Amino acid sequence: MSLRTLTPPDPETLVTGALPRKRRRLRRAGESYGFLAPTLILLFVLMIVPIVMVIGYSFQDNVILRSSSEFTGTANYVTVLTDPAFWKATGNTVFFSTVSVAVHLVLGLTFALLLNSPLISVTSRAVFRALYALPWLFTAAVIAVLWRMVLSPNGIVNFLLNTDVEWLADPQLALGTVTFINIWAGYPFFMVSLLAGLQGIPQDLHEAASIDGASQVQRFWNVTIPQLRPIIISLLLLDLIWTSQQFALIWLTTGGGPIDVTEMLSTYTYKLAFANYDFSLAATAAVLILLMSLVLAVLYVRHQKARD
Amino acid sequence: MSTHRRMRHRATLFTGIATTAVSILALTACGSGSSGSGSDAADGDVTIEFAQWWEPELPDGEFRALIDTFEEENPGITVDLVSGPYASTKEQLFAGAASGTMPDVVGLDGAWVSDFAEQGVIADLTPLLEEAGFDDSQLVSQVKVDDSTYMVPVVNFVYPMFTNDELLAEAGVDAPPETRSEFADAAKSISDLDGDAAGWVLPLSLEAPNGVQNDVMSWAWASGGTMLDDGQPDLTNDDVTSAVEFIGGMWDDDVIAPGSFTMKEQDKVEEFTNGRVGMMIDSLAHINLIRESNPDLAFSISAVPAADDYTGERGIPYASWGIGISENSENKDAAAKLVSFLMSEETNSELSTMANAFPGNTESVPAFVEDDDLFKDAFDIYQAGYPANEFVGLPVAEELMRQLGAQLQSAFDGQQSLSEALEKAQTEWEGEF
Structure with a gap:
């Protein structure tokens, strides 16, 4: 007669009728991943796969349009990085982005401070807020068509100023003009966000500063700005990322011209892909833009983490 | 775990699995669109x-x-x-x-x-x-x-030439110009009129660069010229040079409507339809659009003027x-x-x-x-x-137009001469061919 070794039953199972703890933990983890799966699959298919493919294309030639593409190492990177047009586009993008973002901040903060003034009634504040926020509601295509008409040689601006300036067609003015249009289109985002921030600053801080004898200007620099700093930094980084990738507005107003004065990294890449059909070089330019954006994105994430 | 809790647990688990399955199915459906030939x-x-x-x-x-x-x-x-x-x-x-x-x-x-x-x-x-x-x-x-x-x-x-009958008559031009000299004179007369009308309109937008084909190269083709030599680019030949210099002359005379560098075909048609330019080269497909937009506009259609001494057949873009x-x-x-x-x-x-x-x-x-x-x-x-449209059949035709357009813009802006512009465009084109 042989003895059978019996596994002792789990006391918790015996008492509560529940599954063992290990199984339960596994099951709970399985459920969590089950719920996360749709998002993870979408992220994988719509983000990871395309990004990996584009990075792959940047190391090959004749991609997409030819069936026979070959690994070319860093040749595409050398071609793009030695192309003067790429550096011209980079310079224009840096100017366009930094000026836009700086003026967005100044304008947004100014309007937010005006709207946050206790001298303005709640109704007036709502009306002005809606009015100032209007540009934010238009899509890039509408903004482009609107400003093309307003700034055309026969447009209303020239009529009012009694001039015949070619705002978008003059190589000396075009970059400044598209930057101005972008500033007009983007400041409401800063204004609305900063207004919310201003309204969240406790009044006690201002009162305490006033009792200590701080002037309006001192209160602005020593109370308002430090309180808004986390919002301002987030806004600056986000806006830099968005503005540096602006395509539709540039493409629909100037197409990167006259000559190359408004050529941005986005229009440069688009032309490589859809005018030259050189998807390898376009992928290379896109990867370089990705790397530049990545620096900003890392700064943003680190800032957010520090805040948390 | 009570039966009720277990059932709820199963229900949520089932929902999770079902959602995942639906997502996978949806993605699969996206990727498996029917394709292929008959x-x-x-x-x-x-x-x-x-x-x-x-x-x-x-x-x-x-x-x-x-x-x-x-x-x-x-x-x-x-x-x-x-x-x-x-x-x-x-x-x-x-x-x-x-x-x-x-x-x-x-x-x-x-x-x-x-x-x-x-x-x-x-x-x-x-x-x-x-x-x-x-x-x-x-x-x-x-x-x-x-x-x-x-x-x-x-x-x-x-793409023939459209002329605004009224503006031409006001400028003392009896009939649509047939040669380049007549065209330049007519454009000058229209621009000299009181008012803001320009003689001609030249869209050179780099977003839609077909103005290079329709409004620039058409002058060379109308005089039997070519921009190719044995299928290869030949932008520095006499045909193209004389056409571009003719346009450059009108640019210097200030008879071209302002805003050329960002102007597109639809802007050109709008300028003509509103009576702000006297002459344009445009698609026949726009006749009805012009008539609908401005029924009062009297206009005529003629061949694109040729070089003064040219008598042969005219190419029409x-x-x-x-x-x-x-x-x-x-x-x-x-x-x-x-x-x-x-x-x-x-x-x-x-x-x-x-x-x-x-x-x-x-x-x-x-x-x-x-x-x-x-x-x-x-x-x-x-x-x-x-x-006549020599861009048909060329590699990356749109990019070729854009390259020449950018060089011409640079020349019209005074940054280089027209011959330098053509030489640079020629080099760029050779790279594309």
């Missing part, structure tokens, strides 16, 4: 796909009716029309070319032909049309790459609805029958009437020529000259 049915009937952007641009149902006639005449062949806007058709064809799933018959723009021919995705039409019993001597033109015909223009939209056959098609014979049908004298007349365009068959005559004086004038110009 198929042979079991009974020997064939279905061919015809991708084009023409159907949406024609009066509702008319193109389908034409295809129905083809199906009646050719029992056993069914045509599946794959219609979309121009840009979508272009994207679809380029994607189809890469994946080997091009439809059997494809609507083509001349600018794509070189790329498709080089990839080997479109077929040489000459033997196919011969087999289908079509005499290709009836064709107004054929687009060739390396001596093989890959595209046949089905209908052509020509044109854009086409072209047609080609996919190399991968399993039903090339049926596809060739469809192409022959569309290019036949009768069908081509009908199609050009529908599209307000000029026929691709030399013997076809569109009906609107009989009813409308302006179209009649244009048709006379078309028949007296020859369709």
